[in-house]
Structures are given as structure tokens and as C-alpha cells.
Amino acid sequence: MVNVGVMGTGYVGLVHGAVLSSYGFRVTCMDVDKQKIERLNQGISPIYEPGLEELLQSGLRAGNLVFTASAQQVVQTSDVLFIAVGTPAKEDGSADLSYVWDVVQQIGKHINGHKVIVSKSTMPVGTSRSIAMYLDGMLRGTPYRAHVASNPEFLRQGKAVSDSLSPSRVVIGAESDEAVQMLKKVYATHLEQDVPFLFTNRETAEMIKYASNSFLAVKISFINELALLSEKVGAKIQDIATGMGMDDRISPHFLQAGPGYGGSCFPKDTQAIVDVGRKNGEELYVVRAAIAANEKQKAKMVSKIEETLSFDGTLKGRTVAVWGLTFKPDTDDIRYSPSYEIIQGLLGRGAAVKVYCPQGMKQAKLYWTDLNGRIQYCGSEAECSQQADAIVLMTEWEQFRAANWEKIARGMRGNAFFDMRNMFAGDASVLQWFKYYPVGASEYGYPLREAQ
Template sequence: MRLTMVGTGYVGLVTGVCFAATGNEVVCLDLDQRKIDILKQGGCPIYEPGLTELMEKNVEAGRLAFTTDQEAAYRDAQMIFICVGTPTAKNGETDMSFVWGAADAIGRAIKALGPNQEPKVVVVKSTVPVGTTHAVQERIRRIVGHLPFSVADNPEFLKEGAAINDFMKPDRVVCGVEDDRTAALMQEVYEPFVRQGHPIYIMDIRSAEMVKYASNNFLATKISFINEMANLCEAYGADIARVREGMCADKRIGNQFLYPGLGYGGSCFPKDTLACIQMGNQSRVHTQLSQAVHDVNQRQRVLFFKKIEQHFAKEGGLKNKTLAFWGMAFKPHTDDIREAPAVSLMTLARSAGARVRGFDPVAADNVERENPGQFEISDGLYETLRGADALVISTDWDEFKSPDFAKMKALMASPVIFDGRNLYKTGAMERAGFAYYSVGRAPVIPAMVS
């Protein structure tokens, strides 16, 4: 099948590459010439394990191409997937400008092709408020008149760091359609990915749009819930690790997305939770739980920073202290720093007068590009610690899990760790001679360190 991806961001590029891998002819369209130049030269504008290699393989096979030419990208496409960004605006609402721009361009392309064309299927894959796909349909219809086309909604469920596997072996595929022909085409293009028995759910468009928001809002709720429980554990002397073990043994609860820490970040959970709140405001539905999930999440990083402030209060505060940060991406195996707790904490520390130094295996360039000159970026794990008054662990990369504690202690000005991901056992930290603060567990306080 001939497919066009509109947008070469995270969703568009992963989707296009994976569709090409099953034999489809895929064109990835983007108006950003810099991105297209990088892709044509064999580079990849995002970090995602396995993506570059799979992309190169399909380019070499002639199944994958990149362009800024809208007319060429749309002309022969049987299905057009809108995969553009829908960022959150400053007022908390979803910015739909890229979606509307794509819809208008597709409408003009369909109009130019005239009445003898094969009807194109315009698939909205971007995460959009309920009702958007029909708005796209109406927008195109105003341009093309009676020329044939159809629309569908096809939400993505990709985890950054595991996106290739998620696409190739999905838990489910959700397709919102209005007619049998579109449903058949959606089933045809996704059939290679569900041969292990995972379902393709064909449903109405508005329900498909809502599935994505309901899913992400629920996962965000689990994260905020376990963090609230962790805060209660700290207040009452319980251990969240033991509490979690006992709680998650209940099969009704399970253990996914129930890890205490600094809260969720990235491009999905924050944006989608706010979108549910926005949809509630617009429809006069009081989304009290969604608002609480968001508030708890934002407060979590502030509460963690207070631990840092309280530790250094007896030394006159953070002014002129050096804080080393391990991890700056919002999660491991990605270079995405959108809504990253680490960046929030680094910004708070810098505002308090601290010198901030950070290390991340893949996200360092993005941090420097988005925050030029604000933070010192280190090239090495241990080099980051040299002369540091404390280490803050903000992303749970594998290489942070079994470090050389003796080497760390020798490099640091003072042996203090603030662990926002609960990577280490408190007993081991006490034996190693560190002051150690984590989430939902009793701290190894300085007075206890030998």
C-alpha cells in the first residue's frame, strides 16, 4: 500500500519506518527542511533504540523516502496519516494549528487531483481532543466539495525507548471509522502486526479518540497515586518498597506504572491529562480526578527539591553549592526532555544559587539546545561528580544502578545522594557512608553516616 506520514517527529517517523518494514511504500513528509536533510543523509532527528537501523534498511530497499514536497507526497498516497505535534499551549489548551495546517494542505491536494482519483483515507494519528477527526473531515470537505475521501482516527500507543517493539507487536490496534471500505483498509495495513492474536478494534471515531486519553490519563493516575502513597510512607515511617510489594501482589492491581519517583514527564502523560481537563472545562464536566492527578504530579518534584533545600539549610542554603545530576531525559532510553523532572529540578537549583552540572547518555545535546548556557554539561558519569556537594539521580538509566560507590565518595566534596528513582538500598548507602534521601523511604540522615 502507498502511505504518506505527515510529520517526521516521534510518531510519524516510527510509524512510517515500521509500515515500510512490512512492504508498504512510505513517504514521510515534513516542512522542516533541516529534518528532511538529516533523514536523507542517513541521520535520525530523534533517539529511539533500533530506529536508525530499521530506517536505513528500508531506505536501501526503496520502500521509504523523505520529502518536503506536499504535492508529491499526497498525489499517489492511498492513505495519509496525520502525525503532527499537538503541544499544550500556555493556557493549557491543545494547540491544533499543525493539524489544521495538514488538513488544509491535504484538502488542496485532493481538490487538485479532481474527480477521477481513488478516494484517499485521511487518518488522524496525532493525539487530539475528541471531535477533532470530524473537524478535519469538515475542513477538508469545505475545500474539496463533493470529491471523495474518508477519514479515520488511529491513536498511537508507543512508549519512548520501546517504540519499535510496541508498533511491531501491539497490545491492540484501535481504529475509528465511519464506513466499511475504510475499516477494511485499516485492517489490511495493520494485519501483519497482529498475527500473534492481538486485536484490531474497529469502533466509532469519537470513541477511538477517547481511548488514547482514557489510557494515558489512567496510567498517569497510577503514577500520581503511588507517589502520594510514598509521601504518606515517609510521614509515617513505612517503606514504600514493601508497601508496593504487598499491594501489587493483588492481581486486580498489578505492578505496572506503580513505581514511586519524581512523577511523570515526556510528551504524552502531561499533555493528555491536561487535555482531559480542558475537554471537561469545555463540556462543563468536572474532571476533579484528572486535575488532582496533574496537581500531585507537579507537586512531587517540588517536594523532592525541598529535601535538597532542607539538607543544605544548616549550611546556609544552596548558594555556591555544586549539584551533580545523573539523568536529564524524562525516562531512560530516550533523549526526550519535554516535561522532564530533571530539568525542573535543575532549574530550581540554579534559581537557588547552586552550580548545576548534568550528565545523560543521550539527552545532553537537547538540554543544552533548549537551555543554552544555563547548566554545565558533563561528558562522563564520574566526571560529573568531581567536587560536587551532592548527587541528584533523576533518570533511572541502567548505568546508574551499580556504580563504584568508593570512587563516587572520593570524587565528591561531600557524600550526599538524593535518589529520585530509588535505585539503591538504604542499608547499602549507610554502610558506604552516604547521606541518602529517596522517595517513600526513611532517609539515611547525615547524623547516621559514619
């Protein structure tokens, strides 16, 4: 049986380790945060991801899943090591690889046999080759070899467990047969399921990850720019997206207009690939435009709220209820969430802001320290909306559909409803109580006309 090590217990590493343990592998997950490790060994997940905590507890009960703060333990007890630490963006947009190199140094320090080292984190093109060269240098004069491969993840937060159990594809960038054969053993279940596999070189595997996320970001920015234009010319963005999506060359996926993309991947990955292009003498104009359009979209949403609610060019005296802090539903991840910048913009224009999110408030209180003393956290949608002049729906949590609209509307001071996800477009139960402002339709057009 292959012994698997996972270095890093964030969204990627934790899900990957838990899923592999469910296949019967003995998996050791390592993190430098000792308190986090203690909670994990008790079966307590530090993140919200549907199905994850059940997998953790099942792996612990079966003895297949171990958590440790010891780099030596995970390196020396594993045949294959997955690097799954963060690669956040620096101020200049380039990827911060300091956590990656910390892990690589620990691997080189403690290695005690032939190992397959797999880059699971999203890393700039060429990083896996650099890791291989570094480890080759460290192991010179020893009988050991490190076979380095790139195996990018394609997980959707909120669906990460199901995506790991049934992936859309598995991409493996490797240049040694030892690495390929090891990863075929690790992913034997997926091979049996006829999941599509692509075997290529390391640089191509790394590039596929960036290319995929950048393309989706471009698609989102494109539909958002059309949404802004639609509001001015009287067109309906939802019908436009439907019409475009009927073309199988385009597909309907990622054509939902909104307040801009966010999360842990699209913002940093688009910046990182632009940085890679710049360093290699190739300006990526299309990706750069998507980044700029995304920033414009968030600013436009704030301006739309201000223009609707203000009396004297500001929002002083206005109270805005923000529903949803996470960048998408079914996760507690608030990284690069559009909600942050929308809230900042509203506060900067003088509004009082109340917020509610089913899963994001704990993370917001922990990481949005600059906002904590300026916003009011609430325990429900109804509490958040009490005496508010407007609701701004930022995240399409399914539980919002069950809201008591009459109770919420009667408890408000105003009746504006800014639906940044078009979650309730055409929903008569909402439209009868509120002045409804969707994204990509003029105030007096669809869907308001249907409610009049």
C-alpha cells in the same frame, strides 16, 4: 500494494513510517524541515530511539522508505495518509492543533483521488470529525472523497520500535467501510499475530488515548503522594507498591515512586482532557488532582534536597550533580522532564548545578536555553560528581549501575545521594559510600537500616 504517507517525522510519525516500510509498504514521510529531511534521506535519525536508525537505513536500502518536504508529493502518491504532527499544550492547557490544520489544508489542496486520512496524533475528542467535515467541504463538487479515521498510538518512548512491531492493541475509530478495510490492509501483520483490535467510532478512539494516559498519570501521582506520606510515618513505599501490585485488580505497573511524571504525553494529555471536560461542562476532578499532585511532587523533591544540604535556608555554596535529563531512560526526549524543574528549583535556591545524561544533553542545550549559561554540562558521571556535595539521580539509565562508586565518592566534597527513582535501594555497593536518600522511605529507615 498500499502506498502509505506519513505527515510529520517526530517520535510517532518517524517510527510508524519506518515500521510500515519494514512490512513492505512503500512509505513516504513528509516534514517541513528540509534539513531534517536531508539527514533522514541519508539514514540519520534526528531522535534517539533503540532500533530506529537500523530500520531507517534498511527501508532506504530497500527503496520502501522515502523522505520529502513536499506536501503535494506525499498526498498525491499515497492511498492512506497518517497525520502524525505535534499537538503541544497551549498556556491554558488546551491542545494546539495549528500543525494538524496546516496538514489538513495541504491534504485538501493537493488531493487527487479517494484517500483514507488517519489521525495518528493525539487530538482532542471530536477533532477527527471536524477534519472530515472540513475535507468534505473542500472536496464538494469534485469526484474525490476523504475517509477520515482515528488510530491513536500507544508507544512507549525507549520502546517505540518494539511497541510498533508488537502493539498491545490497535484501536481504530472509523465510520466508513473504506477506512476500516484500508487500515486492515495496513495492519494485516498485526491481525495475523492476533493482536487485539478494537473498532469503534472516532470520538471513542480519541477518548481511549486520553483515558489511558490520564489513568496512568493518576496512578503515578497516587503512589507519589503515598511516598511522601511514607517518609513521615516510617513506611516503605517500595513494599507498599509491591503489596498493592499483588492484587490483580491493581497490577504492579506504574506504581514506582519518583520525582513526578513527565514526557511528551502525560503532562499535555492530562491538561487537554481536563480542557475538553471543561468545555463540555464536566469538571474532571480526579485528573485535575493528579496534575496538582505531580507539581507538588517536583516541588517536594527540591525541598527535600534543600532541607538536607542547606546551612542557612539556602543552597548557596553547594554543588549538586544531576544524573539524567530525559524524562525516562532509552530516549533523548527532555519534554516536560522533571529534571528541568528540579534544576530550576536548585538554581533558584543558590546551588551550583552540574549535569550529565547519556542521551539528553544535546536536546537540553538546544531547548533549555534559559539554563545553558547557569549549569555545567559534563562528559561522564564521574566528571559531573567531582567536588559535588550531592548526587541527584533523576533518570534510571542502566549505565549508571556500572559506575565506579568508590572513585565517584572519593572525588566528591559531600556524600549525599538523592535517588529519585529508587534505582539503588538496598544496593550495598552504593549504600556503603553515600548517605542515601530514596523516595518514599525516611532517612533513618529502609534501606539505610540495612546498610548500617
